[in-house]
Amino acid sequence: MTQKPDARRIAPQEGSAVVCRDVFKHFGSGQARVDVLRGVDLEVPLGRTTFLVGPSGCGKTTLISVMAGLLTSSQGNVELLGEDITKMWKGRLVDFRSRNLGFIFQQFNLIPALTASENAAVSLVVQGYTLASAKRISNQLLDKLGMAKNRDRYPNQLSGGQQQRVAIARALAHNPRIVICDEPTASLDAEAGHVVMQLLKDVASGPDRAVIVVTHDSRIYSFADFIASMLDGKILEYGPSEVLIPLLKQS
Amino acid sequence: MLLIALKMLFYDKAKFLGLVLGVAFSTLLINQQMGIFLGLLNRAGAIIADIPEADIWVMDPGVKNLDTIFPLRDTELGRVRGVDGVKWAVPLFKSVATIRTNNGSLESSTLIGIDDASLIGLPQTIVMGDVRDLKRPDAVAIGKDGFSKVWRDEEPALWKTVELNDRRAVVVAIVKDSPKFTSSITFFTRYSQALQYTNNGRNQMSFILAKSDGVKSAEEVAKEIRKRTGLLALTSQAYRDKAIQYVVDNTGIPVSFGTVIALGVIVGISVVALMFNLFVLENLRHFAVLKAIGTRNRRLVCMVFVQSLVVGFVGYSVGLCGAACFFEFAGRNPNFTGFFLPWQIAIISGGVAAGIISLASLLAMRRLLFVDSGLVFRG
Numbered sequence: 001m002t003q004k005p006d007a008r009r010i011a012p013q014e015g016s017a018v019v020c021r022d023v024f025k026h027f028g029s030g031q032a033r034v035d036v037l038r039g040v041d042l043e044v045p046l047g048r049t050t051f052l053v054g055p056s057g058c059g060k061t062t063l064i065s066v067m068a069g070l071l072t073s074s075q076g077n078v079e080l081l082g083e084d085i086t087k088m089w090k091g092r093l094v095d096f097r098s099r100n101l102g103f104i105f106q107q108f109n110l111i112p113a114l115t116a117s118e119n120a121a122v123s124l125v126v127q128g129y130t131l132a133s134a135k136r137i138s139n140q141l142l143d144k145l146g147m148a149k150n151r152d153r154y155p156n157q158l159s160g161g162q163q164q165r166v167a168i169a170r171a172l173a174h175n176p177r178i179v180i181c182d183e184p185t186a187s188l189d190a191e192a193g194h195v196v197m198q199l200l201k202d203v204a205s206g207p208d209r210a211v212i213v214v215t216h217d218s219r220i221y222s223f224a225d226f227i228a229s230m231l232d233g234k235i236l237e238y239g240p241s242e243v244l245i246p247l248l249k250q251s
Numbered sequence: 252m253l254l255i256a257l258k259m260l261f262y263d264k265a266k267f268l269g270l271v272l273g274v275a276f277s278t279l280l281i282n283q284q285m286g287i288f289l290g291l292l293n294r295a296g297a298i299i300a301d302i303p304e305a306d307i308w309v310m311d312p313g314v315k316n317l318d319t320i321f322p323l324r325d326t327e328l329g330r331v332r333g334v335d336g337v338k339w340a341v342p343l344f345k346s347v348a349t350i351r352t353n354n355g356s357l358e359s360s361t362l363i364g365i366d367d368a369s370l371i372g373l374p375q376t377i378v379m380g381d382v383r384d385l386k387r388p389d390a391v392a393i394g395k396d397g398f399s400k401v402w403r404d405e406e407p408a409l410w411k412t413v414e415l416n417d418r419r420a421v422v423v424a425i426v427k428d429s430p431k432f433t434s435s436i437t438f439f440t441r442y443s444q445a446l447q448y449t450n451n452g453r454n455q456m457s458f459i460l461a462k463s464d465g466v467k468s469a470e471e472v473a474k475e476i477r478k479r480t481g482l483l484a485l486t487s488q489a490y491r492d493k494a495i496q497y498v499v500d501n502t503g504i505p506v507s508f509g510t511v512i513a514l515g516v517i518v519g520i521s522v523v524a525l526m527f528n529l530f531v532l533e534n535l536r537h538f539a540v541l542k543a544i545g546t547r548n549r550r551l552v553c554m555v556f557v558q559s560l561v562v563g564f565v566g567y568s569v570g571l572c573g574a575a576c577f578f579e580f581a582g583r584n585p586n587f588t589g590f591f592l593p594w595q596i597a598i599i600s601g602g603v604a605a606g607i608i609s610l611a612s613l614l615a616m617r618r619l620l621f622v623d624s625g626l627v628f629r630g
Contacts, residue, residue: 061628064628065628068543070543070623070628071623091547094545094546094547095545097543097544097545098544098545098546099545101544101545102544103540103543103544105540105628106628107536109536109537109540111255111259111537111540112262112537113255113258113259113261113262113263114255114258114259118255118258122255122541122544123544123545125252125255126252126541126544126545126546127545131254131255170544182628
């Protein structure tokens with residue numbers, strides 16, 4: 001049942017959010033050179049939640065950084081929503097990213113000087129909204145995420161789960177088509193982790209959207225539609241979660 | 252984005268205060284030290300500034316400043332008066348006299364002997380009294396600040412007596428004079444009276460004050476006096492510049508003040524650069540987040556620029572207010588009169604503050620521009 005890492009065999013009918021073709025990435029040079037990605041082929045479908053799993057140091061974070069255009073690949077192509085970002089001019093890539101990508105980080109990365117409402121509004125402000133109008137939009141999202149009473153609190157006044165909800169609101173406020181999450185439940189307990197994943201699934205999913213989650217947390221595998229397992233800079237296995245989860249648990 | 256930048260700046264109040272104080276410290280030091288320095292230089296030419304009626308000063312060719320004086324013969328006055336272009340010429344005597352203050356201590360004072368007939372040489376502003384009373388025996392006028400040094404804690408009053416070189420002197424007028432470089436107590440009396448106070452005989456004229464007739468310029472008349480008499484004749488401005496230049500060239504004052512100002516600037520740059528760098532470093536992850544979610548570098552630069560602008564403006568304002576307060580309150584002390592804060596210094600210090608904050612923000616921006624936005628994914 002396990003499929004080899006041939007991207008073209010995955011989700012052909014749904015359209016692709018991300019397509020990676022033979023992506024290599026190395027850091028340093030000479031003897032200090034470290035090859036982190038060694039020929040990654042992966043197609044992330046729209047309308048689905050895809051998990052990237054694997055041991056520490058296997059290249060998951062580097063892969064999502066390359067997918068998001070935060071790092072440039074040493075070799076290979078990356079297409080986001082049909083556009084090859086490896087050939088994109090830097091300024092256009094930044095605009096493209098601000099319109100189409102949302103990020104959720106392990107450390108939340110909320111700005112401590114801003115309230116929950118202002119933090120959630122940042123992604124809209126980046127697009128040119130005034131802070132006041134951006135807050136009106138982000139407040140609706142915060143209400144939807146159960147944060148209505150905490151809008152005016154600062155990050156240090158919020159629990160980990162609440163901070164992650166603000167981070168989700170920030171990632172989704174500008175209505176991106178791809179949401180990239182890096183260990184979104186790593187700083188949360190099991191219950192809060194499940195709540196956050198459920199919220200993410202409810203709010204971020206849609207037929208023309210994709211959610212990519214990098215995680216170590218096997219407790220949340222059930223939220224995945226597809227799982228790509230990585231090892232030593234390569235995709236080891238990739239397939240529907242109902243197939244991959246038993247195999248991952250065995251291994 | 253700029254509002255977000257300001258919120259980030261004001262959030263860490265201790266750091267914001269440190270940044271502001273760094274700029275304020277430099278601004279205060281530059282203004283205060285330069286103000287005192289200029290005040291001291293002005294003192295070097297204070298007597299000249301107090302006698303605006305005379306536009307030419309005639310003296311022995313060996314005179315370099317206002318304190319080292321070689322007396323002129325009385326006959327030189329007639330020779331100067333005879334030079335073409337001279338409207339009038341009067342003698343001026345300058346010496347040092349010892350006085351006894353109301354608490355019994357001895358103080359050094361400056362004694363100025365002015366023309367007996369015209370009283371040219373007396374400062375323009377009369378605070379109290381009638382200058383015609385200077386014609387009385389033993390009559391002197393005293394500078395306002397000098398009065399408060401001789402009669403401490405007493406309100407200015409006339410007809411008070413003082414021992415001037417062990418001779419009786421009666422204060423008949425109080426004038427507003429500029430503070431001098433060496434002594435803040437100055438007495439003005441008639442030329443003939445001044446000679447009695449100093450027990451000097453004839454040929455004791457320190458300077459000859461002259462006025463050009465308006466047909467020829469002061470420079471031309473001074474040149475003519477030099478040619479005809481062999482004495483050194485300078486316009487008021489030229490003599491004032493010469494006296495100031497003497498202080499600059501022959502005292503350690505410029506080096507001393509320059510060193511303090513340089514240290515202020517260096518400390519300011521160091522503190523502000525360090526703290527601003529630290530501020531950006533602490534917020535680097537947040538700037539990286541903004542970069543990752545689509546903020547262009549030029550907007551990040553704008554954010555840092557606005558932050559530095561606010562720090563510079565607030566710090567400069569605080570420093571300038573501090574310097575203004577210093578001169579306002581210190582000016583009430585007779586020892587500090589004449590020190591002031593010229594607008595030119597305020598502008599110069601503004602430029603220095605802008606330089607400090609620009610340098611600090613440029614160093615910080617270097618980090619910002621090259622921040623790896625992939626940093627956001629690292630734990």
